[in-house]
Amino acid sequence: MHPLLEIKDLSWSIETKNILKKLNWSLYQGEILGIIGPNGAGKTSLLRCIIQHITNYQGTINFAGKNISTLSRQYIAQHIAVVNQVNEPVFKLCVIDVIRMGLLPYKALFSAETSADTLAINQALEKTDLTSLKNEEFTHLSGGEQQRTLIARALVQKTDVLILDEPTNHLDVYYQHQILQLVKSLNLTVIMTIHDLNLAHDYCSRLLLLDKGKLIADGAVNEVLEPSQLRGVFGLPCQPFISSDGKFTKIHFQASCLTNPQNDND
Amino acid sequence: MIKSPNLLNSILLLLSLSIVSISAALTFGAADISTSQLFTCLINDCNNVINQTVIWQIRLPRVLVGFVAGAGLACAGAILQNTTRNPLADPYLFGIVSGAGLGATIASIGFTEQLSIALPLAAFLGALFSISLVFLLSVTMNKSEQLLLAGVAISFMLSAVSQFILFTGDPLATNRVLFWLMGSLARVDMSNFYLILGVLIFSLVIIIAYHQHIDALALGDENASTLGINVTKLRLLMLAICAALTATIVAYCGGIAFVGLMIPHIVRHFFGSSTLKLIIGSSFIGGCFLIWVDVIARSAITDLELPIGIITSIIGSVFFLIIMMQGTRSNG
Numbered sequence: 001m002h003p004l005l006e007i008k009d010l011s012w013s014i015e016t017k018n019i020l021k022k023l024n025w026s027l028y029q030g031e032i033l034g035i036i037g038p039n040g041a042g043k044t045s046l047l048r049c050i051i052q053h054i055t056n057y058q059g060t061i062n063f064a065g066k067n068i069s070t071l072s073r074q075y076i077a078q079h080i081a082v083v084n085q086v087n088e089p090v091f092k093l094c095v096i097d098v099i100r101m102g103l104l105p106y107k108a109l110f111s112a113e114t115s116a117d118t119l120a121i122n123q124a125l126e127k128t129d130l131t132s133l134k135n136e137e138f139t140h141l142s143g144g145e146q147q148r149t150l151i152a153r154a155l156v157q158k159t160d161v162l163i164l165d166e167p168t169n170h171l172d173v174y175y176q177h178q179i180l181q182l183v184k185s186l187n188l189t190v191i192m193t194i195h196d197l198n199l200a201h202d203y204c205s206r207l208l209l210l211d212k213g214k215l216i217a218d219g220a221v222n223e224v225l226e227p228s229q230l231r232g233v234f235g236l237p238c239q240p241f242i243s244s245d246g247k248f249t250k251i252h253f254q255a256s257c258l259t260n261p262q263n264d265n266d
Numbered sequence: 267m268i269k270s271p272n273l274l275n276s277i278l279l280l281l282s283l284s285i286v287s288i289s290a291a292l293t294f295g296a297a298d299i300s301t302s303q304l305f306t307c308l309i310n311d312c313n314n315v316i317n318q319t320v321i322w323q324i325r326l327p328r329v330l331v332g333f334v335a336g337a338g339l340a341c342a343g344a345i346l347q348n349t350t351r352n353p354l355a356d357p358y359l360f361g362i363v364s365g366a367g368l369g370a371t372i373a374s375i376g377f378t379e380q381l382s383i384a385l386p387l388a389a390f391l392g393a394l395f396s397i398s399l400v401f402l403l404s405v406t407m408n409k410s411e412q413l414l415l416a417g418v419a420i421s422f423m424l425s426a427v428s429q430f431i432l433f434t435g436d437p438l439a440t441n442r443v444l445f446w447l448m449g450s451l452a453r454v455d456m457s458n459f460y461l462i463l464g465v466l467i468f469s470l471v472i473i474i475a476y477h478q479h480i481d482a483l484a485l486g487d488e489n490a491s492t493l494g495i496n497v498t499k500l501r502l503l504m505l506a507i508c509a510a511l512t513a514t515i516v517a518y519c520g521g522i523a524f525v526g527l528m529i530p531h532i533v534r535h536f537f538g539s540s541t542l543k544l545i546i547g548s549s550f551i552g553g554c555f556l557i558w559v560d561v562i563a564r565s566a567i568t569d570l571e572l573p574i575g576i577i578t579s580i581i582g583s584v585f586f587l588i589i590m591m592q593g594t595r596s597n598g
Contacts, residue, residue, distance in 0.1 A: 053488055077494030087486035090351045091539035101482045105494040109475040157493070 002065065004029050004160060004189055005050065009059035012042075012049060019045045020057070021213040027161070032183070032190040034204030036197060036224070038234055041210040043193040047165055050191070051082055064160075077105035081154035083164045086146045088139055095141070095149050096134040099124055102156025124155040128182065144175030151182060164192035168199060197251050201225055209233060225251060273543065280550035284333065287554040291329045294561045295320065323455070331454040332560045333553035334462045335515045336525055340552025341466070342508040343526025344533070344544045345473055348480050349504045352414060356527040357512035360417035360505070363447070363523075364424035365396025366516040370446050371428045374439040382453070385446065386517040393513030396420055397505070404502065413501075448573030449522040451560050458518045465514045469507045470545065476500065477541040484539070522575050524582035525552055532585070 003026035010023040020042045027033055035043045048054045050061055052068060061068045063079065081102070102124070103117050125131045128148040133141065138149060147167055154162055164183065168176040176196070180203040183190055194200045200207060200221070207224040209217040211233040217224045230238050234253065241250040292308075293301055297320045303312075304321060312318035339357065346355040357363075369392020370385055377384035403416040432440045473480070479500055482490040487497045512526070533547035556574070559581065563572045 048488075051492060053491060072494075073491070073496060074494035077492060080492075082489075082492035084486070084489055084492070087489060089484035090353060091348065091484055091534065093481065093484050093539060097481060097540050098485070101478065101485075101493055104478055104482060107478070 001028055003027060003062075004064060005191075006062040007050075007059070008062070010046070010049060010057055010061065011059055012045060012054060012057040019213050020049070022059070023213075023215050025208060025215065025218050027189065027191060029160075029189055030187070030205075032203060032205045033192070034200040034207045034221075035191065035193045035210060036195070036200050036207055037210035037216075040212065041233075042213040043210055044165055045213075046210070047082075047163055047191070047193060051080060051163060052076060074105055077157065077159075079159050080161045080163060081157040081159040083147065083150045083154055083162070083167060085166055085169055086143065086150065093138050094135050095130055095138055096121065096125075098138050098149050099130075099134075099152045099156055102153040102158075105157060120156050120158070124152040127155060127186070128152040142175070143171050144178055147171070147175070147179050148182065151179070151186075155186070160189060162186070162188045162190045164190065166193055166195065168194065168196060197225060197230070201251070227251075273546070276537065276543070277546060280547065284550050284554055287557050288329055288333060291332075291557045291561050292321065292325050294565055295325055296564075327454050327456045327459055328451045328560065329557055330456075330459045331462060331519065332451050332556045334459060334466050335451070335519050335522065336529075336556025336559075337549040337553035338462060338466045338469070338511045338515050339522060339525040340529035340533075340548035340555075341469065341473070341545055342511045343528075344530035344548040345480065345504050345541075346508050346526070347530055348539070348541055348544065349483055349501050350411075350414060351483060351486075352411070353531070354527070355414060357508055358521075358523060358526065359414055359421065360400050360509070361396035361420035361424055362393045362509060362512045363516055363521045364421040364428070366390070366393040366513065367443065367447055367521070368392045368424045368428045368431075369395070370520075371431050371435075371439070371443050374442045374446075375431060375435045378439075381442075385442075389446075389520075390513050390517035392424075393509070393516055396424055397509035397513070401502070401505070404505070413505075445520075445573065447521045447575070449520040449575035449578070450563075450571070450573055451519055452571060454518055462514055462518065465511055466549075469511045470549065472503070472507055473545055474542065476503070477545065480504065480541040520573075520575065522556070522578055524578045525556060528582040528585065529555060 005027035007023050007025050010020055011018065012020040023046065035046065037043055045054065049057050050068070052073075055069065063071065063076070068076065099121055100113070103113070103120075122131075125134055128151055130145070130148055130152055133145060138146065141149065162183070167179050167183065171179065176199060180199060183192070184203055192204075194204070204221055206219065207217070207221050208215060209224050209229065216233055217229055225240070227238050227240060230251070236253045236255065238251050238253045241252060293299070293304055297316070299317050299320065303314070303317060306312065307317055307321045312321070342357040343355070346357060346360070347353055366389040369388035369390065372392070373381065373384040373388035377388070399420050400413070400417050403420075404413050428443070432443060479490070479495050482493050482495055483497065483500070490497050515522070529552040530544060530548050533544055533551055537543040537547040556578070559574055559577045562577050563574045566572055
């Protein structure tokens with residue numbers, strides 16, 4: 001199977017500081033790839049390289065076999081949707097206005113909304129359970145509802161890949177699971193950065209572990225969440241809890257062993 | 267829930283308001299012309315030559331230019347606010363009036379013979395000069411906040427140059443420039459109306475074409491960029507449109523402060539902030555507002571015409587504060 005996204009020798013630095021160091025990995029159709037690592041590991045920078053917000057990197061990023069730097073903004077927007085951390089608008093916009101923006105990569109200037117567009121918006125509203133909130137002001141929504149609105153916009157974008165940057169940030173436990181269950185139910189190819197290792201374990205099919213810009217591990221969830229490896233990266237001893245039926249349930253970091261607050265340079 | 271009146275109904279309502287405002291404003295003026303005489307002169311030929319001249323060469327151009335100038339300034343303000351995500355953005359913040367003021371100063375001192383042509387032309391060129399400087403700076407500044415600050419710096423710089431020229435120049439020229447900077451519709455004619463209308467229609471067509479792209483900027487530049495939008499190009503295009511629109515208006519009407527800042531905020535209060543509704547609402551309400559401001563300028567004090575910019579600032583600031591206080595109360 002050909003990879004959908006292929007990262008080859010990707011490096012990026014700001015002045016003399018190396019943020020990403022010779023990364024090599026691939027993404028395949030249908031995967032939910034979680035990118036984990038401490039603050040300053042380079043997770044968000046990696047996503048910004050993929051979506052071409054950072055362009056002065058070294059190495060190659062191929063999307064569907066083509067160098068992504070040669071593809072137009074519009075083409076990228078038709079194939080990769082991004083849910084960034086929520087940025088509150090200064091002016092009032094209602095939920096449906098935000099979701100409608102997902103049509104933009106396909107729309108010529110002056111073109112009106114077609115019945116197919118309306119159908120796509122209504123389906124996205126239904127899938128994200130936002131139909132009753134469609135005329136509400138975006139800033140009046142809860143964090144979880146705002147994330148769902150941006151996911152609905154991504155659905156209207158009808159892309160092959162969905163990229164989420166810290167989708168569970170600032171959300172309570174209920175909304176964290178609600179958002180990630182929604183993402184999982186969409187059957188899309190997903191890349192997301194995520195801080196909570198237990199959520200990463202529950203919802204991702206594969207993980208990349210980054211530390212100081214380096215790829216430390218790439219593989220199945222249980223392989224990457226290996227205690228000695230995590231201890232090396234996060235600087236804290238940890239222990240996986242295994243349930244009576246032998247399933248991995250929770251990673252517990254032993255904060256009492258905290259000696260050296262490191263890696264906090266994000 | 268956002269108030270979202272039906273677009274077609276809103277347009278019909280605003281159109282009716284505009285027609286009523288234009289018609290009513292034509293009845294105000296020094297010459298004693300009854301309403302029936304006025305409409306007879308507008309629809310058929312006038313029997314009275316003086317009435318014919320007053321209506322067709324003085325009142326109608328003045329009211330129509332007032333409408334398109336108000337519409338243009340309000341539109342430019344609305345677009346600058348939405349594209350820079352800054353509720354305080356206003357065409358004047360980008361140094362356009364200071365540039366126009368410098369042009370007017372140079373014309374008033376250097377071309378006293380043909381001032382009626384030289385002053386608007388120099389003001390237009392001055393406005394273009396200032397906006398070109400902001401453009402040049404914007405190439406190195408991607409952030410909209412930096413762009414606004416660059417505009418403010420250019421504005422102060424050009425004002426200082428104007429003030430220096432006026433300080434060392436003829437006191438009569440100083441008077442002319444100061445009066446011009448306060449804004450007036452006293453010298454306009456139908457050719458000014460057609461020119462401003464042309465630029466306004468062209469600007470509206472471009473803005474309507476990109477209205478959803480402008481909306482997408484509301485969630486941040488990177489968010490808009492992930493939707494395939496070239497944010498820098500879009501912002502520069504909108505800045506160029508606002509500059510052309512404001513420079514044309516300022517060249518003929520002088521400095522009319524506060525319309526570009528205030529009207530979009532009033533419109534947001536009733537129509538929400540999506541660019542399409544905001545632009546339509548700002549055009550009609552801005553146009554009507556300036557027509558009535560001009561009526562007050564002409565009729566508030568007998569035998570004296572007040573500069574229009576003074577009235578826009580007085581009415582605008584009071585109205586603005588009332589709207590803001592209402593907003594604060596409704597937000598709890």
